[in-house]
Amino acid sequence: MTAAGSDAITTRAASDTGAGPGGGAFLWEAIRGHRRTESASIAAALVWTAAISTYPLLVGRAVDAGLLAHHWHRLGIYVVGIALLGVIQALASGARRRNNGLASRRVEADLRKRFFNRLLGLDVGYHDQVNRGQLLSRVTNDLFQVQAFVASAPALIGNAFAVGTVAVILLVLSPVLGGVALVMIPIVVATSKRYSATVRPALGALQRERGQLAGVVEETISGIKAVKGFGAEGVLTERLGEQADAVRREALEVVRTRATYSPYLNVVPLVELVAINWVGGYLVLHHQMTVGLLLAFNTYLVLLTGPLQSIGWFVVQFQRALVSSRRIASIMQTEAKVTDPPADGTVPLPAGNGAIGFSHVGFSHAGAPRPVLDGFDLDIEGGEVVALVGPTGSGKSTLAALIARLYDPDRGTVTLDGAPLRNLRLAEVRAAVGVVFEDNFLFDGTIADNLRVGREGASDEEMRAAIRVARAEEIVDALPDGLHTPIGEQGHALSGGQRQRIALARAILAAPRVLVLDDATSAVDAAKEREILDGLRSLMGDRTIVVISHRAATIALADRVVLVDGGRVVADGTHQGLLRSSRRYRQVLGLVPAGVTHAAPADGAGRATAYRRDGSEDEERSA
Secondary structure (H helix, E strand, O other): OOHHHHHHHHHHHHHHHOOOOOHHHHHHHHHHOOHHHHHHHHHHHHHHHHHHHHHHHHHHHHHHHHHOOOOHHHHHHHHHHHHHHHHHHHHHHHHHHHHHHHHHHHHHHHHHHHHHHHHHHOOHHHHHHOOHHHHHHHHHHHHHHHHHHHHHHHHHHHHHHHHHHHHHHHHHHOHHHHHHHHOHHHHHHHHHHHHHHHHHHHHHHHHHHHHHHHHHHHHHHHOHHHHHHOOOHHHHHHHHHHHHHHHHHHHHHHHHHHHHHHHHHHHHHHHHHHHHHHHHHHHHHOOOOOHHHHHHHHHHHHHHHHHHHHHHHHHHHHHHHHHHHHHHHHHHOOOOOOOOOOHHHOOOOOOOOOOEEEEEEEEOOOOOOOOOEEEEEEEEOOOOEEEEEOOOOOOHHHHHHHHOOOOOOOEEEEEEOOEEHHHOOHHHHHHHEEEEEOOOOOOOOEHHHHHHHHOOOOOHHHHHHHHHHOOOHHHHHHOOOHHHOEOOHHHOOOOHHHHHHHHHHHHHHOOOOEEEEEOOOOOOOHHHHHHHHHHHHHHHOOOEEEEEOOOHHHHOOOOEEEEEEOOEEEEEEOHHHHHHHOHHHHHHOOOOOOOOOEEOOOOOOOEEEEEOOOOOEEEEEEO
C-alpha cells in the first residue's frame, strides 16, 4: 500500500470515530465569526439574570416593610418594582432568544457551506475511502448539535452568572444560611464533572453508529434496483435492523448514564430546601432573621435550582457539540492530496490541441495488493483519436482519471500540451479535459440544468447543438417540456443509453481540448455509437479524443489503438495492424476462441486474414 493510501485509510478511521484534536478550538472558531450577535444575546442574558436576581429582595422587603408592617404605600411601591422587573426580564428574555436564534442559525448555515465546500475540495481518492453515511451524518446531525449548543450558550452563561450572583447575595444577607445554601454547588459541580467524563465516549459511539445507519440507508436507496433485482430486501432489512439495534444500544447507554446521575442533580436542591427552612425557621423563631428574608432565601433557592439542574443538560449538550465538532473538524482539517500547485510552481496552460504524455507513471489504489500502472509510458499527439484497449483491471479507467487529474500518480509525470499537470491550476485542467464515464451521474433537475453543469450560462441553441452531436435530439424532442423537463434524481426518468447521451452532450458543451470517453457509449447501439463518434470528429476538429471501449467496431474508428496490460503499453498501432501482429490484442477483443480459427474483418485491400487457435496467421484469402 502506498503512503497516500495508508493516510487516507487513517483519515477515514479517525473521521468515522470522531477522534482527533480540535473539537473545542473548532467550536470556538465557528462561534467567533458571529460574536457580535452572540455577544448581544449574552448581554441580554445578563440583564435577565440581574432582573431575576433582584426581585427576591423586593419580595422580602414587600413582606417585611409592607405586609407585616401594615404599610400599604410601601407595599405598593415594592409590588410596582417587582412588576417592572418582570417587564425587564421578559424583554431581556425575548432579546436573548432572538439574538441567539440568529447567531445559532447563522453558525449552522456557515458551517454547512464551509463543510460542503471542503467536501468538494477533497480529491476523489479521499471519497473512495470515506463512508458516505458518515458524511451525511456530519452534515445533518452533527451540525445540528453544534447549532443547538450555540443556541443554548447564552442561557448557560446567564445561568452561571445567576449562580455566582445569587451565591454572593446569600452570603451577604446571612453568612450562616448562605453557607448552608451553597453547600450544594460543589456537590453539583463534582457530579456534573464526573457525568461529563462518563457520557462523552457514549455520545461519540452513538454519533458513529448513527452515521453507520445513515450509510446503510443511503446505500440501499442508491442501489434499490440491485436490491429489487436480486430480491435482497430481507438481507438489507436484516442489515438495517442490526445497525438500528446498534444505535439503540448506544442510545440506551447514554440514557443509562443520564438516569444514573440525574437523581443526584435533582435531589440535592430538595435537601437544600429542607435545610434552609429548618435552619431559617430556627433563626426566625429566635428573632435573628425576618420572615421576609427567609422568603427571599427560599425564592433564591428556587432560582438556583433551575440553573443547577440545567447543568446536567448543558453538560450533555456541550459534550454532544464537542463530539460533533471533532467529527466535523476531522473533515475540515483533512488535507486534499490533489491541489493547486504553490504560486512559485504554477505554470500557465500552454496553447495546444490536447497532446497528452505519460512518462514512467506508477499508480496504486489505496489497499490494492499491486500497482495498477507500473512504469507506464505513452505519448498522444494533439488532435488524435486514440482508443485505449485492455483486459479488465489493466488501468484504462485509471488513465482517464489521471488525464483529468482526479488522482495524481505516485511517481512519474503526466503532461498536457507539454505542461506537467501538477504545475497547472486545477480549474485549467478541468476546463481543458472532459471525461464521460460509463456510470454517468445526472443531477435531480431538468436536462438544461444538467447540461449547464458543463458550461454555466449556455443558451438553448448551444445546448441543442451539443445534443445533436451526442445524437440525443429524439430524447429531448420526446419529452413534454424538451430541455426544461425534469428527469428525476440521477436521471432515473431516462434509460441507461439516454443518460449516457445526455452526459456526453454535457461534456461536449464544455468544449474541452481533450475528451475522454470511458465506455461512455456502452449502453448505446453500435449504429448510434458510430454516428456519435463521427459527429465528435467533426466537432472536435484538431482536438484530442481518447476512447476506452471493448467494442471492436468502436475501436476501429480510432486513428490509433493502444493496448494496455499489466500496467504498461504492450502494443501500439492501428486496429487492423494490431489484429495482424498482436495475439494478445485479439484475445482481449475475443477474436481467438478456443478450438476454432477466426477471421478478422477485411483489411483495406479487400482481404481477410484467418487466425489459428494460437493467434498466428494461417493464410490470406480473398474476402
